[in-house]
Amino acid sequence: MPPSASIESAPSSSERTSGVSRLSLSGDQDGRPLPLRTIALGAIGSVLLLFGSLGAGGILLSDPILGDGPLSALRYGHGRYIAMTVLYLGFALLVWAWIRLGRGVLAHLVEARGVLWATGAWLAPMLIAPPLFTRDVYSYLGQGLLALHGMDPYDVGPAMLTGTIPENVHLTWQTTPAPYGPLFIGIAKGVILLSGHSIIANIIAMRLVLLSGLVLLICSLPGLVRHLGGRLPVALWLVAASPMTVVQLVGGPHNDMLMIGMLAAGTLLVLDGRHAGGIAMASAAMAIKATAGLALPFLVWIWASHLEGSLWRRFLHALVPALSVFALVFGGCTVLAKVGLGWLSALSAPGIIVNYLSAPTALGQAVHALASAFGPISIWPFVGTTRLLGSLLLVGILIWNWWQARDGGSEAVRRAAIVLCCGALLSPVLLPWYLSWGLAMGAAFAWTSRGLSYVVGGSIVVILAYYPDGEQAMYNTPFMAVVVAAALLGAASLERFDPLGLRDPMRDLLRPAQRER
Structure with a gap:
């Protein structure tokens, strides 16, 4: 953080x-x-x-x-x-x-x-x-194609269709309903309508549409830096030039890029006092991906901090119009996309993936490994229990940070960034691009060089935890050992020019004498 x-x-x-x-x-x-x-x-x-x-x-x-x-x-x-x-x-x-x-x-x-x-x-x-390190874009297109054919992507998976798009969807997601909001389903439909039957054109068009999220984020950062006290070059380096953005969000591509851009823009609008517009933008971000909903309660506190009166009076005067704006925007997206609310029940779909990048899942795997020493037993009771505990912990973290953010301002944004980071780390499955959630909200704060080095190391590990074709690499122990070593070297290299001590220390000492000659 x-x-x-x-x-x-x-x-x-x-x-x-x-x-x-x-x-x-x-x-x-x-x-x-x-x-x-x-x-x-x-x-x-x-x-x-x-x-x-x-x-x-x-x-x-x-x-x-x-x-x-x-x-x-x-x-x-x-x-x-x-x-x-x-x-x-x-x-x-x-x-x-x-x-x-x-x-x-x-x-x-x-x-x-x-x-x-x-x-x-x-x-x-x-x-x-x-697509790099993922095949998710084929799922996006498959879900848009389902909606375009009058089927409910929140009820059936791309396997219901035939053709180039559904056949390229990863086997894991062939029968999985869409876990994305109505605005994104509408966007996916529009991409297919505009780019025709060429799947390559579909992928490029989807990238360009999602790239608008990065443009929104970049345009929002100067204002966020002004409010939150960071440095614009650092913020841009963290979330625009990073391999997480280049390789995962754009190379993927992933709809998280659009979600975080809209959320950043909404946050800036609320900080600037344009409360209704900010809540509307953040609500639209949630209509892309539900994760943005974790930040909405914090934006209400910022709105309330700009009003007069006691704490609860200000809160109610902000909450009522905020809920009205949310209902109008979210309901409008749902109606325009011609879908229902079935995506809420599909949010658990990524949970079918089991990997140790998620802290609750890793704990469940560890307990299962110990229990398996006494005989074969299913992993799901263990993983299910630890994931439930992780969800309860996340709810506790959300409530506590929300209350600590009651004075609004930059503290509310900082608390929202913390919750978004915890939402990624405590989710049933942690996919690399999830780490962009908290970074997008937190990039405009002041960072220490040590904190930035942690981001460098973490980014290298989570990106390379998957192979370039999107399959998991994290259970390839020799490979991951090399990845971790590279991550440690990368993290150290940000603060030290020669972390391994390979450069001749006499080289720089001799240069002044050589120049004098």
Whole structure:
């Protein structure tokens, strides 16, 4: 979570000679140089991700581009291993560039415009790449296609249909009802209507629509930083240029990107005193994905803090119009999408996945492993119990933080970010992109460099806990050992230029003498 105070400082002389200051070549509008070499490094990584994804990503079962041509060799045997190698190399370069950029941001050498240039360069190749580290976009399209054919996506799964879209939906979700809100089902229908029958066009169109969420988030960050006390370059580095955004939210793509953008915009509107518009935007975010509903009660406190009177009088005067706005927006989305409220019962659908990234699930797995020593026994009673306890704990955390946020202002936003983080960590299943929920709300606060290093390490681990085709990698113990080591190195590298001590310490000491000659 965002720390309460920042310890960022200007670069020391040792940092300047260690290479942090040599990030740039050309000028920025505020006098700061653009980090061209770092931008280029990440762009190369992103292009390699694009090429590797043609064989190792969430590719189509029958691909009209790869087909039977030369590129089809990337899909099988040694060709696929080469594609995976290229993809992981690209990811490593992207992470390396992100860390270099972060050093420049922390040293006050790179400003917001430099981070935005990096974001654009790194995102561009992802717009045309096959889905990366997931196949969820096929589910999105399948659910939209169901609605387009007059079927209820909250009652049946894409397996009810035939054709290219449903056949590419992951087996886990073939018969699973949609757990997304009515606004997103309407968007999915619109994407298919506008982009026609080409599934590749559908994927690119879905990316572009979801990318509007990132645009909303970026546009909201200057105002959020003004209210919450952070630094705009740091906030942009955290949620716009990060591998979580480039690889997961855009490369995926995932509808969480649209949800967090709308939620950030709604939060800013409420902080600025445009309460009804803010609640409307946050309600629309919940109509994309229910997670946004965790933040809505905190926005009511912010509205109440702008009113006069006693605490409960202010709260009621904010709550009644807030509920009215919510009912109008959410009800309107439901009517326009021509669906019901069946998605609420489908919210548990991701729970069919069992992995140890979720704290409650990991505890249930551990207890089950101990009990299995006495004989074979089903895992579900254990996992079900610990997940229930995790849900109860989340409710307690939500209520306590909501009450602590009663003074509104930045504290209410901070508490909302905490709850969103806990909502991800305590959910029955933790998927990598869930971590973007809390970061989107908390990025505009002041961060310590240590806190940011935790984000770097955590991002590397959760992204690589899945293979590029979307299957789980976390039970591949040797692979995950390498991932954890890389995450620790990445986290340390943000604060230290040479965490392994590989650089010759005499190199920097000799440079002044060499220059004098």
